[in-house]
Amino acid sequence: MASEFPGSPRVMKGGLVAYRLPSTQPLVIAFQYNPDEVSRSLQSQAAAGGGGRGETNRVNGPPQETLTFSVEIDAADQLEKPGENATVVENGLHPVIAAIERLVYPSYPIVVANEALALAGTAFILSETAPLTLLVWGPRRVLPVQIQSLSIKEEAFDQKLNPIRAKADLTVRVLTYRDLDVTNPGYWVYLAAFTQKEVISSMNKFSAAGAIAALGRL
Known part of the structure; x- marks a missing residue:
């Protein structure tokens, strides 16, 4: 919906972009409304066994972030303009809900192929993997993620019982260079985000200079 204030800045939309490799055709899920809040949790990956003296701060890779x-x-x-939104009028929010749910499902063609192979008595089974999913939350936060949990609450329905208002609660785990093969595009997406975090954190030195000086006066 367009802003009531023409001079107000345009808000960038967050979203999820999924790829079923090796296909490069993405499934794009742009957030209709950006979430009001995002909770982030980082758990340090301490080295197993703790190590000896002087190795207390040794870690086993980057933190696990959710x-x-x-x-x-x-x-x-969309329902206010039915002539321009025939798909929504006929199906409600089923298409967008199905697109979100696909993020946790294996590829349908591979599932069908495996079932056919199993019926034929073939021991060889194709790998059933979820798509490579990228969380896009502004230009400074593009991360490869794995959907850990997805809960969908359908809150209103039309005459055909199609959902017309819903809320999806997601918990995602950031995939790091330890989780992804170097041939996976998500590996390089994570390294780019890691590099950007290193650069952005260095900007804090300027604002911290005054605080350091104040500490010295205590």
Whole structure:
């Protein structure tokens, strides 16, 4: 929906972009409304066994990071203009809900192929993997993630019992260079985010200079 104030800055939309490799055709899920809040948890990966004296701070790779947020979806704006939104009128929010759910499902063609192979008595089974999913939360936070939990609450329905208002609660785990093969594009996406975090953190030196001086006067 356009802003009531023409001079106000345009808000960038967050979203999820999923790839079923080796296909490069993405499934894009742009957030209709950006989440009001995102909870982040970082758990340090301490080296196993703790090590000896002087190795207390040794870690086994980057921290395990999880993000939790809620995405609200409402078909009210589309239903106000039924002539321009025939798909929503006919299906409600089923298409977008199905797209979100696909993030935790293996590839349908591979599942069908495996079932056919199993019926034929073939021992060879294709790997059933979830898509490579990228969380896009502004230009400074693009991360490869794995959906750990997904809860969808359908809150309103039309005459055909199609959901027309819903909320999806997601918990995602950031995939690091320890989780991904170097041939996986997500490996390089994570390294780019890691590099950007290193650069951004260095900016804090300027604002911290005054605080350091104040500490010296205590």
